[in-house]
Amino acid sequence: MTDLTYIKFLYESFRNIFFGDSIPESSMIDFKLSYMKDCLGYSMHKDVVNQDNENYHEIAITSAYALKESDIKSVLLHEMIHVWQYYCVSDNRYEKCSNFIAHDRVFKTKMACINAKLEEMCEDFRISVTAEMKNYFIIDDNKDDDKNDI
Numbered sequence: 001m002t003d004l005t006y007i008k009f010l011y012e013s014f015r016n017i018f019f020g021d022s023i024p025e026s027s028m029i030d031f032k033l034s035y036m037k038d039c040l041g042y043s044m045h046k047d048v049v050n051q052d053n054e055n056y057h058e059i060a061i062t063s064a065y066a067l068k069e070s071d072i073k074s075v076l077l078h079e080m081i082h083v084w085q086y087y088c089v090s091d092n093r094y095e096k097c098s099n100f101i102a103h104d105r106v107f108k109t110k111m112a113c114i115n116a117k118l119e120e121m122c123e124d125f126r127i128s129v130t131a132e133m134k135n136y137f138i139i140d141d142n143k144d145d146d147k148n149d150i
């Protein structure tokens with residue numbers, strides 16, 4: 001089971017190594033685990049927050065799949081690039097590129113830089129633009145239901 005404390009710890013460490021502390025610190029991000037089958041993670045960026053304890057950025061990682069530690073790191077870094085796009089890329093480029101086309105040249109260039117660094121560091125994972133869901137094992141969402149063969 002993935003836990004949020006670990007994800008926050010990874011975020012801080014990646015923030016320093018790959019983004020030179022240029023993106024918001026973990027206390028400014030709402031981290032969530034969500035049961036999603038169609039994606040491994042997402043990030044959301046708001047211009048306005050309504051609730052007192054709500055942050056401007058949200059990063060969610062799926063709890064529907066049995067993700068390996070390397071998968072979690074890869075998904076988190078992918079979503080962190082979106083935070084970076086929102087926060088650091090000028091000319092509202094992220095806005096222009098949103099609606100499912102945020103994986104533009106800027107995203108891919110940053111991803112390639114991070115992947116090169118991961119290789120240098122001899123890490124066993126890389127970031128990708130999309131994930132093939134069939135490569136991951138689904139965690140049964142009906143585990144609390146009584147299953148009768150009638």
Ligand SMILES: [Zn+2]
Pocket residue numbers: 078082102103129
């Ligand atoms: Zn993305």
